[in-house]
Amino acid sequence: MYRGLEKTLVIALLSLAALPGWVAARQAAQPEAPAVQVLQQQDTEVRARLEWTFSQIEELAGVQVEVTGGVARLAGEAASWEARELAEQIASRTPGVILVENRVAASREVETRLAPAIEKAEQYFREFVATLPLLLLALLVLGVALLASRLAARSERLFRGFSANPFVQVRLRQLLQLAIVLAGLLLTLEILGITAIVGAVLGTAGIAGIVLGFAFKDIVENYLAGLLLSLRQPFAANDHVRIGEHEGKVVRLTARETILMTLDGNHVRLPNSSVFTGVMLNFTRNPRRRFQFSVGVGVAEDLTRVQELGLATLREMPGVLDAPAPGFLIQNLGDSNVGVLFLGWVDQRQADFGKVRSEAIRLVKAAFDGAGISMPEPTYVVRTEAAPAEAPERAPAPAEKAVDVSVDDSLDRQIEEDRQASPEDNLLDPSAVE
Numbered sequence: 001m002y003r004g005l006e007k008t009l010v011i012a013l014l015s016l017a018a019l020p021g022w023v024a025a026r027q028a029a030q031p032e033a034p035a036v037q038v039l040q041q042q043d044t045e046v047r048a049r050l051e052w053t054f055s056q057i058e059e060l061a062g063v064q065v066e067v068t069g070g071v072a073r074l075a076g077e078a079a080s081w082e083a084r085e086l087a088e089q090i091a092s093r094t095p096g097v098i099l100v101e102n103r104v105a106a107s108r109e110v111e112t113r114l115a116p117a118i119e120k121a122e123q124y125f126r127e128f129v130a131t132l133p134l135l136l137l138a139l140l141v142l143g144v145a146l147l148a149s150r151l152a153a154r155s156e157r158l159f160r161g162f163s164a165n166p167f168v169q170v171r172l173r174q175l176l177q178l179a180i181v182l183a184g185l186l187l188t189l190e191i192l193g194i195t196a197i198v199g200a201v202l203g204t205a206g207i208a209g210i211v212l213g214f215a216f217k218d219i220v221e222n223y224l225a226g227l228l229l230s231l232r233q234p235f236a237a238n239d240h241v242r243i244g245e246h247e248g249k250v251v252r253l254t255a256r257e258t259i260l261m262t263l264d265g266n267h268v269r270l271p272n273s274s275v276f277t278g279v280m281l282n283f284t285r286n287p288r289r290r291f292q293f294s295v296g297v298g299v300a301e302d303l304t305r306v307q308e309l310g311l312a313t314l315r316e317m318p319g320v321l322d323a324p325a326p327g328f329l330i331q332n333l334g335d336s337n338v339g340v341l342f343l344g345w346v347d348q349r350q351a352d353f354g355k356v357r358s359e360a361i362r363l364v365k366a367a368f369d370g371a372g373i374s375m376p377e378p379t380y381v382v383r384t385e386a387a388p389a390e391a392p393e394r395a396p397a398p399a400e401k402a403v404d405v406s407v408d409d410s411l412d413r414q415i416e417e418d419r420q421a422s423p424e425d426n427l428l429d430p431s432a433v434e
Contacts, residue, residue, distance in 0.1 A: 043069065046097060057086075060086065074100065077106070141188050142188045152177065223255055238412050239283075243278055243281075249261050258270045306340060309371055342360070
């Protein structure tokens with residue numbers, strides 16, 4: 001009996017000892033119910049906000065929302081995959097959403113898929129129709145600028161007033177055309193309201209210019225050399241020149257190359273950089289040109305008589321100038337002949353250089369033959385004891401006929417035909433002395 005009573009007392013004492021802890025735990029559990037209610041109310045507000053937002057977007061009208069403990073679960077259909085991603089982005093940025101589970105499927109209905117595209121096309125068309133008057137005005141301004149640039153470039157009298165140099169005229173014409181076109185383009189962009197593109201275009205053009213400058217170094221060198229050649233004008237059209245190993249008459253000077261026609265009638269195109277830095281011999285710039293040829297006469301001949309006869313022949317022939325007067329030089333004394341040199345001057349504006357030289361050689365030889373002046377080849381002399389035979393009499397020289405020594409312009413006519421037929425610009429100054 002006493003043992004049962006003791007157990008009852010122990011249980012009662014233990015219950016009294018645990019009573020404060022139970023009361024404290026009970027008191028701590030009292031606020032749990034209000035916190036859950038707050039979370040549920042917040043989830044309800046987030047859900048309502050998302051449903052309202054999706055209802056305002058046609059592509060997301062079929063999206064269903066469920067929010068539990070800050071986790072937003074999206075279901076239903078969206079018009080496209082882009083709309084599906086948009087729904088997830090909107091949900092993730094909504095306050096109160098901790099995590100988004102996107103289970104939205106993209107709609108496979110043709111009408112649903114085409115509706116946004118059709119709407120955008122209609123919107124673009126409406127914007128195009130609204131912008132059409134400005135677009136037409138901008139095109140009109142650009143067309144007027146292009147027309148004005150062409151008309152300004154055709155005014156040769158305007159550019160002749162600045163300079164007689166064809167190269168300068170061409171560059172001024174191009175600069176004026178470029179200025180007019182750029183002004184029209186800037187005004188066009190201003191009308192369309194897209195002038196911000198100009199800065200990007202200019203920046204890109206600057207970088208591209210540096211790259212192209214390195215890539216087209218040779219072309220730039222030829223262009224600059226053409227500019228300097230045009231300003232200096234070291235030769236004129238139809239000048240007979242020798243540049244390096246190439247000889248011919250000048251056809252034209254372009255921005256990149258100098259074109260020659262050889263004496264055989266062939267075209268030679270020389271880069272302007274090699275022309276500017278190379279050795280150039282101009283046979284035409286000074287109209288007076290000296291020719292020379294050598295003759296070997298016998299060692300027994302009277303050189304004074306040879307000189308007088310040869311110079312008299314040169315003075316009398318057409319095409320040889322009296323001033324400077326023809327000349328005579330003794331070159332060498334050989335075993336079987338004496339080498340002498342005759343010189344004469346030709347005015348290339350009145351006579352052809354090659355014809356005059358050829359005729360001079362022929363006439364001097366004829367005069368020496370008629371006067372009995374020997375022009376021997378190198379020989380060996382064999383002496384004999386026989387009496388010397390009398391030298392046969394020379395036949396008199398035939399009467400001389402007039403020979404044409406006029407300027408040969410056949411190549412010049414071909415050059416002029418080529419110049420008329422070619423569309424290339426000729427940067428040579430036509431007023432330069434030829």
